[in-house]
Amino acid sequence: MPELLLVEDDAEIRRALIHALTERGHVVTSVPTGMAALPHVIEHQPDLVVLDLGLPDLPGEDLLRMIRSISQVPVVVVTARDEEAVIVRLFELGADDYVVKPFGPAQLDARIGAVLRRTVGARSGTVAPIVIGDLRIDTTSRVVTLRGLPLELAPREFDLLAYLASRPGAVVGRRELLTHVWRQPYGGADDTVDVHLSWLRRKLGESAREPRYLHTVRGVGVKLTDPAAGTDER
Numbered sequence: 109m110p111e112l113l114l115v116e117d118d119a120e121i122r123r124a125l126i127h128a129l130t131e132r133g134h135v136v137t138s139v140p141t142g143m144a145a146l147p148h149v150i151e152h153q154p155d156l157v158v159l160d161l162g163l164p165d166l167p168g169e170d171l172l173r174m175i176r177s178i179s180q181v182p183v184v185v186v187t188a189r190d191e192e193a194v195i196v197r198l199f200e201l202g203a204d205d206y207v208v209k210p211f212g213p214a215q216l217d218a219r220i221g222a223v224l225r226r227t228v229g230a231r232s233g234t235v236a237p238i239v240i241g242d243l244r245i246d247t248t249s250r251v252v253t254l255r256g257l258p259l260e261l262a263p264r265e266f267d268l269l270a271y272l273a274s275r276p277g278a279v280v281g282r283r284e285l286l287t288h289v290w291r292q293p294y295g296g297a298d299d300t301v302d303v304h305l306s307w308l309r310r311k312l313g314e315s316a317r318e319p320r321y322l323h324t325v326r327g328v329g330v331k332l333t334d335p336a337a338g339t340d341e342r
Contacts, residue, residue: 110224113154114138115145115171116186117164125158128213134220140164142171149179156220156227159203160186169201176202182227184219186211192283199287205275222274238273241334243312243321245273254312264289265308268301272322272332281329305330 112129116122117140126136137154139145142163149157157175161168172183185198185206198206204223207216225236226247237246242255247270252259261269267289272280282301290300305322314320320335 109133109135110155110220111135111152112137112220113145113148113152113157115140115142115157115163116160117141117162118160121160125213125216129217129220132213132217134217142166142168142174145171146174146178149175149181153179154181156182156184156224158184158186158216158220162188169197172198172201172203182223184216184223186216192281195281196283196287199284218277219275222276226274238270238276240273240276240332241321241336243273245270259311261308261311265304265311268304269308269332272330275332277331277333277337279325279329279331284329301330 110133112134114122114125114129114136116125116138119140122138122140126138129136137148137152139148142165145157145159148154159168159172159175163171168185168187172185175181175183182204183202185203186209187194187198187206188209190208195206204227205219207219225238237244239245244253246252250263250266252261252266252269268285271285271289285301305324306316309315309319309322312321314322316324321332322330323333324330
């Protein structure tokens with residue numbers, strides 16, 4: 109079972125998350141401060157850290173920077189702010205994913221599972237294919253199939269699809285995509301993302317007007333969802 113370190117100073121939230129994550133098959137250890145988290149990461153080497161940025165002893169961003177200087181343990185950040193500049197900054201500091209308050213335990217568990225699939229699989233050299241509806245994405249062989257038929261994707265199209273698929277249902281902003289897919293944290297044009305999304309939609313047999321997998325959330329970003337889950341407002 110995955111061993112998680114929960115860094116959260118609020119005792120009530122800490123108890124609720126420990127209970128919820130334990131029920132979902134995780135082994136959870138918690139600490140209330142950043143300075144207690146650092147030695148735990150070194151000594152116990154958890155599989156993943158859930159880090160609330162609102163800590164009493166030091167800024168969460170500073171703790172994230174410290175963790176990343178001593179370990180490559182995956183970190184899922186909990187934040188009350190969802191401004192794009194803040195999220196991009198967190199990724200630049202080494203966060204693997206994030207959740208924005210308020211959130212439910214199921215959403216946090218899904219983010220944890222997605223990060224563990226990426227990072228644990230990458231370390232072992234084997235990553236389980238991502239399956240969303242009839243779409244199957246094998247990040248090891250870089251092969252994508254739709255209803256069992258292979259899709260011919262350009263390298264950047266594959267990277268874009270794989271990144272969105274690693275966070276199913278999450279709305280991902282264009283700045284974040286430029287940072288992680290194009291490696292352009294400080295620049296790049298949004299139309300670069302739009303053009304590649306258009307190409308990707310065409311190969312998936314859909315369009316922006318009639319989406320199945322790729323749904324645009326106006327003014328926010330794009331998300332990849334299972335068509336069977338229904339459609340959202342675009």
